[in-house]
Amino acid sequence: MKFKSLILHLFLIITGLLTFLPFWWMVMASFMPEGQASVYPPRFFPNPFTLVQYKLLFQRLNLGRAFFNSLFLAVTVTGISLFFNSMAGYAFAKYRFKGKHQLFKLLLSSMIIPAQVTMLPLFLMLKSMGVINTYLAIIIPGLANIFGIFLIRQYALGIPNSLIEAARIDGASDFQIYYKIILPLCKPILITLGLLTFLGVWNDFMWPLIVLTDSNMYTLPVALANLMGEHTRDPELMMAGSVITVLPVILLFLALQKFYMSGIMMSGLKE
Amino acid sequence: MIHKWVSPYQLFLAPALTAIFTFFFIPVLAAFLISFTDFDIYGLADISTVRFVALDNYVKLFRDPLFWQALKNTFYFVLIAGPLNVGISLGAAVLLNSRLVKLKSLFRLNYFLPVITTLVAISIVWQFIYHPRFGILNYILHIVGIRPIDWLGDPVWAMPAIIIMAVWKNFGYNMIIFIAGLQNIPQSLYEAASIEGASSLQRFWYITLPMLAPTTLFVSIITMIGFFQLFTEPYIMTQGGPLNRTLSIVLYMYREGFQWWHIGYASSIAFVLFFIIFLFTLIQLKFQKDSK
Known part of the structure; x- marks a missing residue:
């Protein structure tokens, strides 16, 4: 038994280290002076340690602007979509109306439609609205989403009806019930969904690549992809850019890990 | 009021x-309607030039060697990376669920970390990891006695390289779902099997796998839907090359639609993608029903 446990741990540690190695190399190479990540055999520590790549990115290559764009869009989309999705999810969970189940089923089954199908017409629509290359081109398609409604509904189903009825007897309006009772009770799932949305917007690439055409509007992934075109031979610089892009989501995830995991597990639950 | x-x-x-x-x-x-039109860059300027062309786009697609190449590449990616991903995540979940393992949450976090990170940044990191001369992968392979491989430059190795990275990036997600599934299997089943003298392999085969079947189905479907949408990895790492060996359906759609503005044609590509995903989901659901 002891031996078996030892082998198991050895295996987990080796595969764990291999899984972590790309991150290790990314961080270490980002602190290397120019050229040090292009040597054989490869180095796994910077010598000397330098912040010159980071300075270059922020001072000359305008990555600060992309960072702001990413942050602003992720926060805005998260805020608005949480509001919209939570109202709809609550309605699906706690109101009775004609055609509710059919409507919900229609929404759920349309989740299989890949987003790419909508991209061309959506682009034409947003172009005719004159919002291509503005923040709105990202915000508008992210106003609400089916998965978010689903997640909130699943959670809100568990809220006892007696709470809602009691509030109604006390004279609370429908909106007050939503705002003062449902939302506070849904806090864990709102954090989960907020985190998922934030990461989704922050990490998204294809849609921002299509609708953000001016370098001042780029989000971090688009800016990074663009930078890669000119700096294919500068691994140290590109690794610094990658660290800047990845670090915020890792920190956010570490802080809210518990909520993220429960979100994944809930999405695995069957209807 | x-x-x-x-x-x-x-x-x-x-x-x-x-x-x-x-x-x-x-x-x-x-998109469905546009796929029956010749909407292109002229249509973008003046919508009245757009004409209905019935099934022309689909016929053209059927005869387009580049589309077949993209289709082949995407299937190659999905059919190898998909099962590999599900298999590895199941293996990792079973190992991490073992009572023998200490520091479970640390290992779980370790395997999971790639999932939340930004795909563009990760693709750039791996592009350097795959560097034929200075990349750390070839260095590690050299230590174990394997000759250097031009991962992204060799038509034979480019897709395997993308597959390896995609599996590394994604298996942690399914692993978490599998761990949740494993924890829902009643312990009494295993105890009963142990009393009957079942080996650990038998317990895995006759208890774990059947009990996990709904989870496996769910995981397989979402993995497949995601993998059919392969775009960022080839866009960043290979631009679809070498020799179009990593050109995916979505990358082809992006080029046709948003670089050449063949909007009608690109819409038909998008619909074929949708149709394939739909068909594969049905097949998997059917497969699950039959095996019951």
Whole structure:
């Protein structure tokens, strides 16, 4: 038994280290002076340690602007979509109306439609609205989403009806019930969904690549992809850019890990 | 008073459903219609030049060698990376679920970390890891006595390289779902099997796998749907090359639609993608039913 446990741990540690190695190399190479990540055999520590790549990115290559764009869009989309999705999810969970189940089923089954199908017409629509290359081109398609409604509904189903009825007897309006009772009770799932949305917007690439055409509007992934075109031979610089892009989501995830995991597990639950 | 005519649930539903209807369902329908037109860069300037061409785009697609190449590449990616991903995540989940393992949450976090990170940044990191001369992968292979491989430059190795990275990036997600599934299997089943003298392999085969079947189905479907949409990795790492060996359906759609503005043609590509995903989901659901 002891031996078996030892082998198991050895295996987990080796595969764990291999899984972590790309991150290790990314961080270490980002602190290397120019050229040090292009040597054989490869180095796994910077010598000397330098912040010159980071300075270059922020001072000359305008990555600060992309960072702001990413942050602003992720926060805005998260805020608005949480509001919209939570109202709809609550309605699906706690109101009775004609055609509710059919409507919900229609929404759920349309989740299989890949987003790419909508991209061309959506682009034409947003172009005719004159919002291509503005923040709105990202915000508008992210106003609400089916998965978010689903997640909130699943959670809100568990809220006892007696709470809602009691509030109604006390004279609370429908909106007050939503705002003062449902939302506070849904806090864990709102954090989960907020985190998922934030990461989704922050990490998204294809849609921002299509609708953000001016370098001042780029989000971090688009800016990074663009930078890669000119700096294919500068691994140290590109690794610094990658660290800047990845670090915020890792920190956010570490802080809210518990909520993220429960979100994944809930999405695995069957209807 | 507004609520005399409108019920509160309608007010709650209206914002989200209006947004989803306008910016999701209408575009889906529009894409379907556009795929029967010759909408292109002239149509972008003046919509009256757009004509109905019936099934022309689909016929052209059927005869387009580049589309077949993209289709082949995407299937190669999905059919190898998909099962590999599900298999590895199941293996990792079973190991991490073992009672023998200490520091479970640390290992779980370790394997999971790639999932949340930004794909563009990760693709760039791996592009350097795959560097034929200075990359750390070839260095590690050299230590174990394997000759250097031009991962992204060799038509034979480019897709395997993308597969390896995609599996590394994604297996942690399914692993978490599998761990949840494993924890739902009643312990009494294993105890009973142990008393009957079943080996650990038998317990895995006759208890774990059947009990996990619904989870496996769910995981397989979402993995497949995601993998069919392969785009960022080839866009960043290979631009579809070498020799178009990593050109995916979505990358081809992006080029046709957003670089050449063949909007009608690109819409038909998008619909073929949708149709394939739909078909594969049905097949997997059917497969699951039959095996019961």
